[in-house]
Amino acid sequence: MSGLDLNNCSTCPAHNLGNLNKLGINMSNFDFVVALAGNPNTGKSTVFNYLTGLRQHTGNWPGKTVTRAEGGFEYNKKKFKLVDLPGTYSLLSTSTDEEVARDFILFGQPDVTVIVVDATRVERNLNLVLQILEITDRTVVCLNLMDEAKRNEIKIDARVLSKELGVPVIPAAARQGEGMNELLNIIFEVAAGKYICKPHRIKTSSKELNFAVEKISREITKEFPDLPNTRWVALRLLEGDQSIIEAIRSGELGNLKKQNLATVNQS
């Protein structure tokens, strides 16, 4: 390989921009991009409306949001682009919604991914949370619908949840605007690199699986040393995920560097 690799964008602070532009996000005026993910019908659009001041149509049925919504807000003199992803139960199936969400989180590499969780259905929502934590470190969980939880007499210890997940957990009731200030603050801190997450990694007990994942991970690391989520990529390869296979073949996977703190201070 020659010394100067003109095709290797991963060292350039703007490469993130390149991917985002490809995904149709205009980042020309923004400092950070924040993705909003979560199960359907958890109040993502309500959070979105609150943060951006826009008025997306919300309604109490899953599948209400059908167009990808983008908006922006400013906080602490930094401009944030907010992308409302379609609600998904998981990222492991093959429906278009889930691919869109997954591809955005993986290839778009948002600075922060906010996962909106329904406080009345934590265990089920955790399926998606745990999957997202495998892909990206920079995550915040917004524990929404706390008013509903209270109405149904469900109690949640957000601190314990945060400790177990390794990421910040902010209780909120977005309809009433509760918890939104704390959410904004933590989004800023994670985006600016002031808060470092140590996300929970899924533990599997199957010996064959662990062995296989180890072996593939080692090979991946040799070729793509800066990959932030090698174990997850190895799992996807084992499952035969077509878009990951393509990303490896084309080398695009190499562009997914660990978030370089130096790139964060661009303005």
Place this chain on the structure above:
Amino acid sequence: MESANINRESILATANNLRWEVGENLHDTLMESIYDNAYSIASKAVILPDKKPAYSFDRTLDKIITSKYLGFPLMFLLLGVVFWLTIEGSNVPSGLLAALLVDTIHPFLKSISASIGLPFWIDGVLIDGAYLAMAWVVAVMLPPMAIFFPLFTLLEDFGYLPRVAFNMDPLYKRVGAHGKQALTMAMGFGCNAAGIIATRVIDSPRERLLAIITNNFSLCNGRWPTQILIATIFIGSSVPAYIAGLVSAAAVVFIAVLGIALSLVVSWGLSKTLLKGEASAFSLELPPYRPPRILQTLYTSLIDRTIFVLWRAIIFAIPAGIVIWLVSNITINGVSLANHFIHWVNPVAFIFGLNGVIFLAYIIAIPANEIVIPTILMLTVANLGLAGVGAGSGVMFELESVGDTANILYAGGWTLLTGINLMLFSLLHNPCSTTIYTIFKETKSVKWTAVSTFLPIIMGLVVTFFLTQIWRIIVN
């Protein structure tokens, strides 16, 4: 770069090989570990109530709403209540708006134009055409929309709509469509273009097309004033006054339900012919019932709807008003263009139990359904040359009451049959131009846009034709 490619291929090869050793149940194993992790974390952080199971209220309510016997009657009842509230609630505001915009401001504008000496045709086009069309749409359309949409949004927020989809799913599945079509049909009751966009929730392209093509059978907001007015004039007037409102509402409900039934029938037909295929699986999460924020919803949807209607009045009604005035006042051989067309089409229209005025009105009203009635009234008056009513040909005029409208229509040769056929034709005709454009944008196919546009018209003509023949045989 060569060595990089080899390395990458070897990674993929390793993965391929190991996939055999890991076994077929990889996906299941993964999902199981995810569930296990989720369970263990949740059990540490979440404490569920032990006295009673969570959601007991929801479950009880659902037992009623989705029950085999009560589910459908409840749906029709709710639909009837929503229509009735809309009808009764919009009477007074409509009257007030008409009094303001048509009775007060219109003469005022005319006097201004007279005092500054505007030429006859500018005054006609701007004030009698554009302004009056806009004023009529605002007076007639704004109150029903302002009432229907908040009611609909309240039901949405409450969580009722997925239960509708749940109830109707077996029906839709039987005809080869997707259960979510119930939801897109419900959206279509507000606005067909919005219903088309809502079909994005349907994954299967085939089922999505079914939902798009049949969406027009949902009576959109633009067509209700037509339905309500005609029902009140021709049907409500034949029963005692104290139940007239109820009976008119029931007639409109009947037409709406007929639309839903037709959407099922057409879906079935298309599934057997142009759009063959299997119904796909539908898993729907019934969300918990959430108390709607009544005041907030009323406020936002009121403002949303008001602005929307005003915008539509400006964009669609104004040009239509100009066209109406022009065709009624531009003459060839002393007869207006409108009258030429009307007389030429009348014999054909008669076969379908309609008349030339209605056909011309529907052509002018392609941009938006709400201007159908104003156009019909104005063209009828111009056609008959009724003296003393209105202020000249091509001018829309003030109506003190439904009775006035009735008199004009009867004078124009309308009968009960005409009224019924108009209600049916209003249900079964081409989508408005906004909807046609939306369909094209969503399907990117000229073929399917054409099907969506012409299928309803053909059905409308067929239905009115047969009804007319049978009616005339029976009556004679």
